[in-house]
Amino acid sequence: MTFDSVVVVGGGLAALRCCEALRRSGLRGPVRVIADEKVAPYDRPPLSKELLRGEWEPDRIALRGDSLAPSSLDDLDLDLRLGVRATSLRVAGSAGTGGTVELDDGSSIEGDAVVLATGASARPLPGAPDLDGLHMLRTLDDALAIRADLAARDRLVVVGGGFIGAEVAASAHTLGLQVTILEALPVPLSRVLGDEMGTALAALHADHGVEVQTSVRVDGFVGDGRVSGVEITRPDMSTEVVPAGVVVIGIGAVPNTSWLEGSGLTIDDGVRCDDALRAAPGVWAVGDVARWPNPLFGEEMRVEHWTNAVESALHVAAAVTAGPDTPPVPFAPVPYVWSDQYDDRIVHVGRNRADDRVVVLHGSIDERRFVAGYEREGRLVAALSLNDPRRLMRYRRLLADGSSWDDALALAAELA
Numbered sequence: 001m002t003f004d005s006v007v008v009v010g011g012g013l014a015a016l017r018c019c020e021a022l023r024r025s026g027l028r029g030p031v032r033v034i035a036d037e038k039v040a041p042y043d044r045p046p047l048s049k050e051l052l053r054g055e056w057e058p059d060r061i062a063l064r065g066d067s068l069a070p071s072s073l074d075d076l077d078l079d080l081r082l083g084v085r086a087t088s089l090r091v092a093g094s095a096g097t098g099g100t101v102e103l104d105d106g107s108s109i110e111g112d113a114v115v116l117a118t119g120a121s122a123r124p125l126p127g128a129p130d131l132d133g134l135h136m137l138r139t140l141d142d143a144l145a146i147r148a149d150l151a152a153r154d155r156l157v158v159v160g161g162g163f164i165g166a167e168v169a170a171s172a173h174t175l176g177l178q179v180t181i182l183e184a185l186p187v188p189l190s191r192v193l194g195d196e197m198g199t200a201l202a203a204l205h206a207d208h209g210v211e212v213q214t215s216v217r218v219d220g221f222v223g224d225g226r227v228s229g230v231e232i233t234r235p236d237m238s239t240e241v242v243p244a245g246v247v248v249i250g251i252g253a254v255p256n257t258s259w260l261e262g263s264g265l266t267i268d269d270g271v272r273c274d275d276a277l278r279a280a281p282g283v284w285a286v287g288d289v290a291r292w293p294n295p296l297f298g299e300e301m302r303v304e305h306w307t308n309a310v311e312s313a314l315h316v317a318a319a320v321t322a323g324p325d326t327p328p329v330p331f332a333p334v335p336y337v338w339s340d341q342y343d344d345r346i347v348h349v350g351r352n353r354a355d356d357r358v359v360v361l362h363g364s365i366d367e368r369r370f371v372a373g374y375e376r377e378g379r380l381v382a383a384l385s386l387n388d389p390r391r392l393m394r395y396r397r398l399l400a401d402g403s404s405w406d407d408a409l410a411l412a413a414e415l416a
Contacts, residue, residue, distance in 0.1 A: 010117030011035020014287030021317030098282030120253035153245030161188030165250030276328035350382030
């Protein structure tokens with residue numbers, strides 16, 4: 001048996017790379033892509049950096065095939081439906097058929113295989129009012145609206161000190177704005193990287209004169225039609241209104257799964273899949289929306305980063321091309337994320353917990369150039385670099401091999 005027709009729900013990086021891999025592998029049947037945005041697939045990382053700063057225009061972030069000519073969308077022979085939203089999925093439940101996707105224009109599409117690539121949306125701040133100048137960043141339209149506001153204002157407040165918020169803050173500082181980051185945690189990124197490394201990365205903002213206020217609660221926003229400040233409460237219960245000409249809320253992302261209610265799939269902070277990314281017979285999830293047990297790390301995870309979108313898309317395309325009678329292959333990647341802030345590059349690989357032991361293996365925090373390793377129960381579980389990505393990649397290979405902490409120390413001695 002083979003999957004002769006494929007429906008891909010989503011129009012981002014994971015969707016396009018999956019389609020490209022399907023065609024490259026020889027699939028000749030119809031590939032239908034449902035995308036709720038009205039623009040062709042584009043790359044998201046530049047939204048908070050080059051595009052936000054006005055260095056790039058939208059045509060430069062349009063996604064091209066990684067091995068095809070600039071006309072790759074035409075070359076892929078896709079039925080690309082832009083500005084159409086999927087509203088429900090009826091899973092066929094048999095080994096040979098994926099299901100039927102209902103659309104908001106009243107039509108439906110059936111596929112032998114269905115790939116869920118709906119990604120995630122910016123997490124809203126409860127109670128945030130509808131004011132001009134108050135933004136979230138997830139789409140091209142969001143980035144262009146923020147860019148226009150930054151060009152006309154001189155003060156930005158970012159709510160949230162994660163990677164996206166930090167990148168927006170760095171870009172706005174480069175444009176000459178006065179910038180304040182408001183973070184609810186005592187240390188930004190501590191839940192992901194631990195206190196020591198979170199403190200080290202937060203210091204980059206202090207180096208550039210960006211104010212970072214931590215352990216603060218955002219109570220509301222002030223402004224008559226347009227935002228003019230953010231109301232906060234500090235741990236000592238003192239209050240303040242932080243002036244703002246522009247506010248960007250960056251407090252995480254929510255997987256786009258509401259349309260799958262009633263589908264029979266298991267939804268739990270994403271689409272829960274098996275270790276091969278299968279959500280049901282003939283149905284897979286890729287990218288930000290997929291939650292699966294990664295056998296390399298022995299835990300369930302959902303990864304919202306660029307590299308995972310590509311790697312999961314290629315994995316699922318291979319499974320679709322192989323057909324329903326081929327035994328599933330586990331998806332066991334090493335998570336990889338990078339962030340460019342000011343002139344610094346941060347790269348993190350692996351899967352650590354906040355309480356894992358962390359050791360600086362190369363360089364030093366004070367020099368703003370280092371590689372740190374995370375150890376748990378005698379095993380290397382993650383590594384982080386600031387301005388030393390080349391050495392970090394050697395540790396990524398150790399992680400892929402499931403190496404011990406002693407192996408990491410031996411590599412550190414070799415690279416010293």
